[in-house]
Amino acid sequence: MPKVFENSGSERPKRITLSTIAEHLGVTANTVSAALRGTGKISRDKRAEIKKVAAEWGYQPHMGAQLLRLKNMRRVGLLITAGTEEAIVAFGFQFPIVKMFTIECQRRKLRYQVEWCGAGQTIPNLVSEGMTSGLLVAGRMESALNRWLQENCPIPHVPLAEPGAYAVLPDAAGNQQKVMKFLTELGHRRIALMGGPGAVSTFHTESTQAFIDEAKAAQVDTQDGRWIVCHDDPHPTSNRQPLEAQLYAMLRKTPRPTAVICMGLYLAQVVLVAALRAGIAVPYELSIIVHTTEQMAAEAYPRFSVLDPDSEAMAAKGLERLTGLLDGREAIISDTSTVRVPGRLISYDTTTIAPAS
Structure with a gap:
């Protein structure tokens, strides 16, 4: 009873x-x-x-008991922290990580599991239910979850998007430097930045600062920072009409930028629409280059020139670090420094030499 x-x-x-x-x-x-x-x-x-x-x-099962069960188990987990599955597809950052994670796990004959970690979740099920002996973490953590991972997580974990011990991150500064060098060699001296909020990821914060530093070093005109536009709501279903109106007004003024760097494909699409409304031909009067994956750029029309962050390389390097921690390799354990993975710049249909005036 x-x-x-x-x-x-x-x-x-x-x-x-x-x-x-x-x-x-x-x-x-x-x-x-x-x-x-x-x-x-x-x-x-x-x-x-x-x-x-x-x-x-x-x-929640007792962590000690979980760790005893995990001692001889080779199972790794991937924790995705985007709020929704459609956001993962839209941003183009995490899908290649999921793809490469599964490929690498199969190649290494590792058992693996993927978990979508929603808002408000404090302990991942992959850990609390003893399903994995190590974690790759792709995405920005909620503060409570991040604190738990840093202070209480009983298994090794490697961040793939945010700073932390053993982190494998995109080379935000190096990538922005590549883009700026590419554009200035095409003759562009008036360049704008379409960015996302730092609240979404450290990558956006680092990329914005790198743009400011590179523009200053190359003596590029950004209208004292007025051409740095930040979209506060990067969710795929957000209302982008106010952003388009802001860009349209910027492109109608004199002087106007001859090139725009976009921190996401959805931003590049807004810039393209605003340019068409303003009667500006892309790429002959306005070049557009976007930080996104090569695959997403290939599926868009026109095919945007792209700085691909090489998420696949990040996932492969992260898994290499994680398995080293699980194997107890001293060279891996003793090196908690951040590894920065350089991206790839591919020129497609939306960039060309700067217009004469």
């Missing part, structure tokens, strides 16, 4: 264990353990009931 706790619903035992769940449901702790692991001869209804109570009570 299940035991009914007083004031059940809002109040629960302070410490949730297999025994408290078992006592509540009138079964043994071994039965609860088997049900949660998916083993044992337990009826479907009873198994569902046990899992429901465990989920409602927020039961």
Whole structure:
């Protein structure tokens, strides 16, 4: 007979264990353990009931027990922290990571799992449920999750987007330097930047600062920073009409930029529409280059010139670091420095020499 706790619903035992769940449901702790692991001869209804109570009570297996099980297991996880699956497709940064992660894991004969980590989640299921012995983390963490990863995560993890020990990050400054050198060698001296908010990723913050530094070094006109435009809502379904209106006004003024660097394909598309409305021909009167993947640029029309951050190389290097940590290789363990991966610049249909005036 299940035991009914007083004031059940809002109040629960302070410490949730297999025994408290078992006592509540009138079964043994071994039965609860088997049900949660998916083993044992337990009826479907009873198994569902046990899992429901465990989920409602927020039961997390004891980390020590999880680590014992993981000791001899070679399973790695990829934690994706974009808010929605469509955002991953739209930004073009994380999809290549997922692709390369699976390819590399299969090549190395590693078992693997991918988890989408939503807003408000504090402990990834990959860790709390003992499904992995090491993590790659792609995307910006919510503050609570980031704090937990830095201070309490019991397994090795390698960041692929945000700073941290063993991080593998895009070379934001080096990539922006490549773009600026490419444009100035084409004769461009009036260049604008379409950026995303630093709240979305450190990459945007670093890229904006690199643009400012490179523009100053190359004596490029940015109208004292007025041509640095930041879009505050990079979600794929956000309203971009105000942004287009702002760009249209900028392109109608004299002087106007002869080239625009965009920190995302969706921004490049807005620039293109604003230029067409203003009667400006791309690329002959306005060059556009975008930080995105080569694949996404190839699927767009026109095919935008692109600085590909080489997410595939980041994933491969991150997995190499992670497996080194799991293997206990001293050379890997002792080097917590950040590895910066350079991107690739590919010129397609939206860049050319600067106009004469």
